[in-house]
Amino acid sequence: MNIWGTVKKLSLQEVFLLTFLMLRKPLLIWPALKATKQTLHISDKFYGKTHHANGRENAFRHALWNLLICKVAYRVNKNQQKAVDWAKQVTDLHEDLSPNNHLEREMDLHNNGVGRELFNSLAGKSDTEIVECLIQKTKKSVRVKNSNEIKKFPGILVHL
Template sequence: MAVHLQMVEEVEQGLITTDEQAWARMAELAALDLPEPIQPFAAYVGSFLTTVGEMAAAILAVGPIDAYTAKSCADTAFEKAGTSGYTGVEDGKQDAFRHAYWNVLMSRDIGTSQAKKVADIHEDYNPGTALANEMDLWNNSVGRNIWSAYPSSSDDSNNALVTETKSKLNAGLMKYIKNGAIVWTNA
């Protein structure tokens, strides 16, 4: 995973701008035999796309640049969810916000089709309960729909998109788990 984390940083910094550059840099970094941090299979170690298998599947599905951009979006979503004021890191409103906001950011940065591929891969590599999977898939879709309906002339900064995502959550358009059942976020 250390190679992938280094690649995310280099894409964020604009040092790598094409998939061809990314493939070459990945091979170069892999040859350095960087140490891999030990991580549980499905843990949120800061965000989404935290296992090598999940990141590799995303790279194969959408290419290195979009996969690393998706990881950067995941990190941002995780950070913003933590300061959102919502509770429930797992299966609560904070989780609903994180999934939707991640998909909003990915849709803006890599397109809704690529965002769906990466989000679906994440769910495949991190299976939860049937209720949690239903909730996550719903909220991922809401996030992509938020971006699709977002006026192109509007402010598309991260803060503006946080506000938009929160407004949809507060309006009850997302789902979370409460007392063992999926409920709307305005409940």
């Protein structure tokens, strides 16, 4: 994870948005970065580098990322809704700053949301239990071809 390389690619407005987010919740930045690194490690372990494409594995990574950010934010602020709100802020900003086409962005936002929804039912579970649950959901991921199809699958992981 090359944070400096990513920051150098951002526009001035994007740097401002990122800085504003960091200043609002400084105690949550490091845990969110650790959750991001952990997500990449787990995704690599189970799916190799295929999670960087737009298949089921990518859906897994996005949902897991949101789950783990929620989990670490909950440890800090002891409030499930605030943890979910933080994960949404972080991951929505990532989607705003990353160079995806419209359909990929919609897919990622949807899968991020599925991860946050799952957090509410998995908050007390171990990382191993979370990963196992998510692997099972990933096996049932639905292939979509357009944004309208994505809306037909609330609570279900989708891939291209």
